[in-house]
Amino acid sequence: MTQFDxxxxxxxxxxxxxxxxxxxxxxxxxxxxxxxFPRSKLCxxxxxxxxxxxxxxxxxQDVDLxxxxxxxxxxxxxxxxxxxxxxxxxxxxxxxxxxxxxxxxTHALDAGVEDFTxxxxxxLTDTAVKLRDGTTLxxxxxxxxxxxxxxxxxHLFGKSFDTKTIGFGLxxxxxxxxxxxxxxxxxxxxxxxxxxxxxxxxxxxSTTIGVGGLRDPNPDMKQQMQRYMRALGLPSxxxxxxxxxxxxxxxxxxxxxxxxxxxGDAAGLVDPITGEGIAFAMKSGQLAAxxxxxxxxxxxxHTALDLYKTHLKEIHRNLRIARILRRIIxxxxxxxxxxxxxxxxxxxxxxxxxxLAGEVEYPELARNVLAQLPRYLLNGLRRTP
Ligand SMILES: Cc1cc2nc3c(=O)[nH]c(=O)nc-3n(C[C@H](O)[C@H](O)[C@H](O)COP(=O)(O)OP(=O)(O)OC[C@H]3O[C@@H](n4cnc5c(N)ncnc54)[C@H](O)[C@@H]3O)c2cc1C
Numbered sequence: 001m002t003q004f005d006x007x008x009x010x011x012x013x014x015x016x017x018x019x020x021x022x023x024x025x026x027x028x029x030x031x032x033x034x035x036x037f038p039r040s041k042l043c044x045x046x047x048x049x050x051x052x053x054x055x056x057x058x059x060x061q062d063v064d065l066x067x068x069x070x071x072x073x074x075x076x077x078x079x080x081x082x083x084x085x086x087x088x089x090x091x092x093x094x095x096x097x098x099x100x101x102x103x104x105x106t107h108a109l110d111a112g113v114e115d116f117t118x119x120x121x122x123x124l125t126d127t128a129v130k131l132r133d134g135t136t137l138x139x140x141x142x143x144x145x146x147x148x149x150x151x152x153x154x155h156l157f158g159k160s161f162d163t164k165t166i167g168f169g170l171x172x173x174x175x176x177x178x179x180x181x182x183x184x185x186x187x188x189x190x191x192x193x194x195x196x197x198x199x200x201x202x203x204x205x206s207t208t209i210g211v212g213g214l215r216d217p218n219p220d221m222k223q224q225m226q227r228y229m230r231a232l233g234l235p236s237x238x239x240x241x242x243x244x245x246x247x248x249x250x251x252x253x254x255x256x257x258x259x260x261x262x263x264g265d266a267a268g269l270v271d272p273i274t275g276e277g278i279a280f281a282m283k284s285g286q287l288a289a290x291x292x293x294x295x296x297x298x299x300x301x302h303t304a305l306d307l308y309k310t311h312l313k314e315i316h317r318n319l320r321i322a323r324i325l326r327r328i329i330x331x332x333x334x335x336x337x338x339x340x341x342x343x344x345x346x347x348x349x350x351x352x353x354x355x356l357a358g359e360v361e362y363p364e365l366a367r368n369v370l371a372q373l374p375r376y377l378l379n380g381l382r383r384t385p
């Protein structure tokens with residue numbers, strides 16, 4: 001079969017969620033990925049309870065965490081000093097994307113999606129995809145879930161992201177022979193990158209260590225990564241440093257055109273403060289599939305984008321508020337003030353932790369920040385020479 005209701009390009013969290021949800025709605029779906037699964041993806045693999053809820057809703061079962069490490073304690077550092085260790089926090093799951101993405105892709109196949117993974121795309125038009133082996137697939141709706149370097153976004157808009165506003169992350173997997181993950185805390189370092197942070201996430205057979213933030217203010221990200229590794233007591237040659245772009249709050253207000261939709265990183269749906277992307281990738285994949293199926297059932301595939309934009313409103317609203325808050329949280333001018341507040345105030349720490357765990361929505365956070373803002377600004381001004 002080469003004619004489908006929907007073609008989904010990319011079988012990561014966004015694509016597998018979109019394909020599964022569309023198949024469950026009765027649509028015929030082709031799932032394309034240039035990679036063969038299981039495949040790895042550069043990522044901290046932090047999987048929040050928000051992600052877990054979405055996973056259950058979309059795939060109809062709980063995520064298999066048997067290969068993940070779950071922690072309820074987190075250490076926060078700033079510039080070589082421990083700020084706080086928070087205990088009894090909402091559970092955070094440290095997954096390997098190799099396992100996680102393979103599970104989602106398998107759910108898609110189990111839902112009846114036709115598998116075209118392991119094949120690169122030779123040509124993309126508004127209604128068809130030609131694969132390198134010569135197969136041509138056609139569909140009423142195309143969903144681009146092909147990550148930050150999205151071919152579908154390039155087809156629609158000429159480029160996949162704005163180099164001025166994009167984020168970037170670097171990571172290593174520190175092997176057990178160098179560092180025992182069981183003895184490592186789950187750790188965030190605020191000063192490891194500008195407009196971002198550093199992380200050390202213990203897994204079963206490695207520790208994922210990384211720095212990430214906006215690309216523009218961090219032209220020397222590799223040096224920052226090496227500095228961070230030294231601060232953690234790791235030799236710089238311990239593992240190969242790998243990098244990947246991250247659409248850190250750089251979302252597209254119009255994620256597509258008529259019957260072509262973008263989801264996940266391809267639509268820029270990453271939290272601008274925490275960098276969490278898996279949850280929004282799955283959710284936007286589901287919403288894109290929902291819109292596509294509704295438009296197809298109404299015999300009006302070209303209305304898919306309008307429906308999708310309506311379904312995405314809540315996520316876009318959250319990300320918009322988060323982008324504004326980011327200017328307060330990350331701006332160098334207020335940094336000392338923020339760190340001081342974090343050290344002193346249990347409320348600030350709890351709020352940040354709930355944010356990281358995906359437990360708090362941004363409108364609520366904005367109300368709290370506004371209430372604290374006068375004191376916070378005053379402290380900042382006092383410190384400004
Ligand atoms: C360093 C780093 C650390 C991160 N840490 C976290 C974290 O701890 N927690 C979290 O929630 N988020 C994290 N993120 C963000 C998260 O990784 C992404 O938001 C998430 O992977 C987005 O999912 P996606 O399905 O949209 O895209 P992807 O996961 O990138 O999947 C895209 C898929 O499309 C395929 N593809 C690409 N191009 C083509 C093509 N031309 N043809 C066919 N197939 C194609 C790829 O092979 C891939 O399988 C991190 C990101 C980075 C860079």
